[in-house]
Amino acid sequence: MTDVGPRIRAYRTMRRMTLRALATAAQASPSFVSQLERGRAGASIGMLRRIASALGVTVADLFAEDDEVRPRVVRRAERPELRTAPGTRKYLISQRPLRNLEVYAAEFDPGASTGAEPYTHGDAQELLLVLSGRVTLSLGPPGAAADHALGPGDSLEYRTSVPHRVVNEGDETAEVLWVISPPTPSD
Template sequence: MTESETVRLGARIRAYRTMRRLTVRGLAGLAGASPSFVSQLERGRTSASVGMLRRISGALGITVADLFNEDDGAGHRVVRRLERPELPAGPGTRKYLISQRPLQNLEVYAGEFEPGASTGGEPYSHGDSQEILLVLRGRVTVWLGPPAEAVANTLAPGDSVEYRTSIPHRVVNDGDGTAEVLWVVSPPTPL
């Protein structure tokens, strides 16, 4: 890699790190590197092995290829409903990624729940970002908090709830028909 390529790579790593609201120390911890190494890498003063770049990109929730993509994301990207990437989900649940990779400032998901379906038997948490769940169709209950202390929030179409992704949460379709929801998370959380 040339010196200018090393500097540009470091700048992209720093940009993704700041979008994720990670400190140098935080990224280093997630990637299994020293903070001084990450700092030097971001300033273009050193290069990294492919293995280290994989760990860094994984910690940032992107691919190694994204680290080398110099496209600034200008313009727009259309995602047709039938072309949405589907994520693994439980029985009776479908979850689709709306925002396209590499995730930059936010991530958006659409979800469909058959009657009685949920995000799983146990609440889950991921990272520490702001998350909004908006009900588009049907009725769901969003449980927020640890299982012993969880608060139930029943939402109808047009209702939303906002919470930190670090708070355990679970979504259940208590209604008789299919429920459709939209999740918006900013900044994107590690996968």
């Protein structure tokens, strides 16, 4: 059987998550998580579920001995949809467990946006690619944001820790792709 501690540490470091952040998200003490990662403590199934959830994986992923990356097809009709702002449809197109990156496809109806306020998530590298239509990507805090008008084939790269917001100010549906590396922990 695989020692779960090193796998937890590997997922945590891949996500650039601190030990304290994982402990907080899993409702555990940092010293316990440290001991678990070093193989000096065991964890209950409940604790492993909380840790796996904080890492964006399943409990089974913590025990999987086969790390070989195999081709994995995601059919358009089978993409998990994430609930977002009205007029926006966002789909996860990379499959869990998220290893080195996560990829999302989104559609914005005319006038739709990622929300009224800019948002941040973790501190990863993010790339936005416009597949069709036109969007404006605002980067920076409200009142000091720089607006970037993007059309088909245009892309922009930024840190997820920078407040950002996407809006479709055009009169046709816009389709975009987000690529994030490493995957950001879910809130």
